[in-house]
Amino acid sequence: MxxxxxxxxxxxxxxxxxxxxxxxxxxxxxxxxxVKFVESRPNDAIDEHFREALxxxxxxxxxxxxxxxxxxxxxxxxxxxxxxxxxxAFAALAILPILKPWExxxxxxxxxxxxxxxxxQFSAEGRDMFMLQEETGSPVENEEATVxxxxxxxxNAFGMLExxxxxxxxxxxxxxxxxxxxxxxxxxMPGPGRTNIxxxxxxxxxxxxxxxxxxxxxxxxxxxxxxENQIKNLTIGPVSLRTLKNLEIQHLSLKENVEKLGFxxxxxxxxxxxxxxxxxxxxxxPCYGTQCAExxxxxxxxxxxxxxxxxxxxxxxxxxxxxxxxxxxxxIVQKYWERNPDQYIPEYAPDIMTIIYPYEIxxxxxxxxxxxxxxxxxxxxxxxxxxxxxxFSPLDLTRSHYPALEEExxxxxxxEGGSDGVRYTNPQRTVEVTLGxxxxxxxxxxxxxENGQEQTEYFVPAFxxxxxxTEAEGQDFYTPNQIxxxxxxDLFAE
Amino acid sequence: MPSPSxxxxxxxxxxxxxxxxVDKIYAFLFHKTLHRExxxxxxxxxxxxxxxxxxxxNPQKAKISTWLYSIARNAVIDFYRTRKSHADxxxxxxxDGGEDATEEADRGKNFEALxxxxxxxxxxxxxxxxxxxxxxxxxxxxxEATGKSEANVRMIxxxxxxxxxxxxxxxxxxxxxxxx
Numbered sequence: 001m002x003x004x005x006x007x008x009x010x011x012x013x014x015x016x017x018x019x020x021x022x023x024x025x026x027x028x029x030x031x032x033x034x035v036k037f038v039e040s041r042p043n044d045a046i047d048e049h050f051r052e053a054l055x056x057x058x059x060x061x062x063x064x065x066x067x068x069x070x071x072x073x074x075x076x077x078x079x080x081x082x083x084x085x086x087x088x089a090f091a092a093l094a095i096l097p098i099l100k101p102w103e104x105x106x107x108x109x110x111x112x113x114x115x116x117x118x119x120x121q122f123s124a125e126g127r128d129m130f131m132l133q134e135e136t137g138s139p140v141e142n143e144e145a146t147v148x149x150x151x152x153x154x155x156n157a158f159g160m161l162e163x164x165x166x167x168x169x170x171x172x173x174x175x176x177x178x179x180x181x182x183x184x185x186x187x188x189m190p191g192p193g194r195t196n197i198x199x200x201x202x203x204x205x206x207x208x209x210x211x212x213x214x215x216x217x218x219x220x221x222x223x224x225x226x227x228e229n230q231i232k233n234l235t236i237g238p239v240s241l242r243t244l245k246n247l248e249i250q251h252l253s254l255k256e257n258v259e260k261l262g263f264x265x266x267x268x269x270x271x272x273x274x275x276x277x278x279x280x281x282x283x284x285x286p287c288y289g290t291q292c293a294e295x296x297x298x299x300x301x302x303x304x305x306x307x308x309x310x311x312x313x314x315x316x317x318x319x320x321x322x323x324x325x326x327x328x329x330x331x332i333v334q335k336y337w338e339r340n341p342d343q344y345i346p347e348y349a350p351d352i353m354t355i356i357y358p359y360e361i362x363x364x365x366x367x368x369x370x371x372x373x374x375x376x377x378x379x380x381x382x383x384x385x386x387x388x389x390x391x392f393s394p395l396d397l398t399r400s401h402y403p404a405l406e407e408e409x410x411x412x413x414x415x416e417g418g419s420d421g422v423r424y425t426n427p428q429r430t431v432e433v434t435l436g437x438x439x440x441x442x443x444x445x446x447x448x449x450e451n452g453q454e455q456t457e458y459f460v461p462a463f464x465x466x467x468x469x470t471e472a473e474g475q476d477f478y479t480p481n482q483i484x485x486x487x488x489x490d491l492f493a494e
Numbered sequence: 495m496p497s498p499s500x501x502x503x504x505x506x507x508x509x510x511x512x513x514x515x516v517d518k519i520y521a522f523l524f525h526k527t528l529h530r531e532x533x534x535x536x537x538x539x540x541x542x543x544x545x546x547x548x549x550x551x552n553p554q555k556a557k558i559s560t561w562l563y564s565i566a567r568n569a570v571i572d573f574y575r576t577r578k579s580h581a582d583x584x585x586x587x588x589x590d591g592g593e594d595a596t597e598e599a600d601r602g603k604n605f606e607a608l609x610x611x612x613x614x615x616x617x618x619x620x621x622x623x624x625x626x627x628x629x630x631x632x633x634x635x636x637x638e639a640t641g642k643s644e645a646n647v648r649m650i651x652x653x654x655x656x657x658x659x660x661x662x663x664x665x666x667x668x669x670x671x672x673x674x
Contacts, residue, residue, distance in 0.1 A: 012627075019652040033659050034627070040608040041628040044524040046517050050534050054541060055512060061545055062505045154571055159616040 009034055148327075148359050148395040150215070157400035158216055158458075160490050196427040198415050199483050201435040201465055205407055212404045212487045215361065215397040215442070217457040225249055225269070255279065263389065273393040283384065298348040299382055307333045314355040314378040317387020328357035328375055329365055352379050352388060359395055366395075366442040366459045371482065374444060397459070402488035404461075410485050414438075414465055418483040433479050438463035443484055460486040508548060511558065512541060518629060519566050522639075525624040526570050536573060540566040556641065563639040567621075611658040619654035626651055 012034050017024045228249055234241045241247060250270055256262035262279040278284075287295045311331050318325060325331075334354040337345050358365040358373035366374045374395075381388040405413070414435060416423055443462040448455050465483040519540055524533035543565050544551075551561055612620050622640065625631045626647075637644045 015633075015648060016652055016655065019648055020656065023656070030659075033655070037608065037627050037655075042524070042528065044521040044533075044628070046520040046537075047530075047534070050537075051516055054516070054538050055509070057538070058508065058512060058541060058545055059505070061542065062508060152568065152571060154567075154617045157617060159618075 148361055148397065150361070150397045150399050153398045153400045155211070155401045156490065157398070158214065194424045194426065194428040195477050196423050196430045197417065197477060197479065198430055198432045199417055199421075199435050199465070199467065200432050201411060201414055201438070203437050205410060205463070206438065206440060208404050208407060208410070208487070210404060211401040212461040213362075213399045214402050214461075214488050215366075215395075215399050215459040217459070218396045218398060219454070219456065225252070258282075261384070271393065272396065273391070275389070275391045277379075277389040278381065283381070283388070299351070301345065301347060301349050303382075304349040305382065305385075310353055310380050311355055313380040313386050317378060317380070317390075320387070323376075323390070325357050325376065327360075329360050329373070331355045331357050331378075332373055334372065349382055351383060352381055354379050361395070361397070361442055361459065364440075364442045364461075366444060367464075368444045402490055404487045405485070405489050409489075410463060410487070413485045414463070414483050418485050421483070431477065434468045435465035435483060436468050438465040438485075440464075440487075441484075443486060445486060460488050462486040508545060511544070511562075515559070515562055516541070518631070519562060521629050522563065522621075522625065523566055523570065525628060526621070527573075532573065536566065536569045539569045543569070557638045559635065559638045560641045564641075614658055615654050619650055619657075622647060622650050623654050 009031060013027065013030060016030065017027075023030055228247075231249065232241055232244075232247050250268070252265075252267040252269065254265040254267075256264070256279065260282050262282050264277050264279050266275045266277070267273070268275075284295070310333050314331060332355065334356055355378045356373050356375050357378065358375035368374055377391040378387060379389045379391075380386065413421075441462055441464045442459045443464070445458045445460050446455050447458065463485045465485070467479050467481055467483060516537065520533055520537045523536045523540070524530065527533050527536065540562065544562055547565075551558070556564075612623075615623070618640075622636055625636045625639065626633070631639070633644045633647050636642075636647045640647065642650075
């Protein structure tokens with residue numbers, strides 16, 4: 001049985017009390033607890049025979065490798081490449097054909113040109129989302145590039161994904177107002193005059209798996225750039241950055257140095273995102289008087305090009321910058337006014353329209369809580385009739401399996417308006433609305449930490465029930481288009 | 495950037511890695527499985543996989559211990575995934591103890607109390623707690639192994655002990671309450 005020295009116990013206690021001073025008043029209890037805990041340690045000493053046998057096996061395999069009998073798949077081809085690492089995703093940097101931020105030009109892949117030398121990864125997990133290559137003089141194709149990286153974790157690895165303090169209570173409201181989610185799926189609200197809406201599904205649910213995979217988006221990317229050291233040693237006039245401690249590059253802004261219609265590039269190295277935007281100085285130079293009115297004249301909605309035209313502009317833009325869309329689904333033109341048939345159609349078209357090339361996670365398109373697909377966003381300018389930028393936030397995910405909800409719970413949750421439906425505790429009336437057959441989708445769920453400081457993004461398998469519109473005369477309540485019920489049992493523990 | 499092969503790939507360096515970490519990785523795996531043979535199998539798998547992928551290890555991306563522990567962690571996950579009887583657990587703490595748990599533990603009621611109270615914790619909390627209290631790893635070492643910051647590790651440990659202590663102490667005082 002392992003015994004702890006007084007010094008070790010003191011050290012453990014000291015750590016504990018420094019973090020939670022309120023525990024110090026029960027120091028004796030805590031001391032006892034730590035001693036008992038440590039004494040409970042099972043006999044985990046390694047067997048010496050096993051240790052030697054495994055070492056012999058390793059030596060044997062190393063000899064085999066040296067004689068070339070077994071060749072690692074990662075042994076060649078990476079010499080000319082540097083790879084940025086950090087578990088993030090930057091395949092979209094491929095869109096920058098050439099940058100010159102520091103000594104030596106860099107070429108980013110994937111591109112559709114021919115490969116001079118196959119890019120090589122040496123990240124531990126075999127990820128291939130962000131790479132940096134020395135210039136080879138021709139575009140680089142990176143067939144292994146990924147835009148969605150999934151790392152498996154243990155079951156229930158994210159713990160109970162509890163609602164923030166008070167959120168559970170907000171589902172039941174006393175009178176008008178109140179409620180609302182704000183952290184997750186858009187809440188179906190109750191009707192006026194304290195009307196509760198029961199969403200009824202009477203059909204047969206699709207088959208429910210025993211467990212569902214929940215995907216958590218990794219928060220910290222933490223990419224370090226090769227130029228970081230040079231920047232840290234930079235001196236401008238009397239100011240030297242060397243005097244500052246532990247500098248990190250968080251954002252990087254670049255500008256295309258061209259005569260007209262150039263782009264600005266913004267990299268967020270903490271989140272691993274890239275945004276390319278029209279350089280407004282060049283795209284929309286300052287104007288005066290009547291000329292200005294003409295330049296900024298809004299386009300009537302009737303002039304909105306067809307989807308296929310918008311998509312063609314996006315495709316041309318992507319082709320021009322060698323951005324491969326092979327790893328994404330078919331493009332979807334984002335038209336918020338078409339999401340809900342009751343929505344007011346604006347009189348004028350937006351200057352910029354967004355086309356989304358959705359991600360695919362295990363064959364499914366992840367959707368935001370507003371029912372939009374998540375993926376590579378390409379912006380097109382209706383006035384310039386061409387691509388005007390893009391935004392890419394790669395998905396670096398950890399997957400953990402959770403038990404799935406049972407049918408009864410699913411129907412009950414659907415009845416109340418989904419996981420985040422809001423209801424009156426003292427309704428004056430209750431009306432019923434029928435739900436159609438649900439589809440299984442991956443739905444984005446955003447949860448704040450207990451301090452409300454950091455938000456974590458999840459993609460959760462969910463049944464999405466279409467709300468069948470009622471034609472009731474004098475209907476005075478609003479219903480959403482769909483009711484979403486996430487299937488992970490512990491997702492909304494209350 | 496140093497070549498990965500320089501960082502890890504030479505036989506001497508890999509042997510050094512083995513000697514430095516084999517005890518720690520074995521203990522880590524034993525605490526997750528509470529079964530001697532399984533922990534040995536998984537230890538073998540961890541080091542053989544590490545050897546196989548030595549060329550792909552990138553010291554700029556992760557410290558060697560982070561990389562090695564992540565291989566070990568994945569080995570445990572794969573192990574339970576491939577065994578249908580345990581397909582829905584993350585490690586042995588969620589079921590009625592490993593086959594070697596009681597005899598290896600040699601701790602009688604202490605261990606049982608501990609096991610019951612540890613079940614309340616998240617797998618990550620259990621992992622970090624055993625690394626600190628049983629494997630004697632420093633906060634810095636745990637931070638490296640788990641890829642977390644030291645401050646985060648301290649916070650996780652403090653929260654975990656606070657969460658499990660009431661049950662643990664209750665059982666130690668009144669073990670008959672928990673007899674099944």
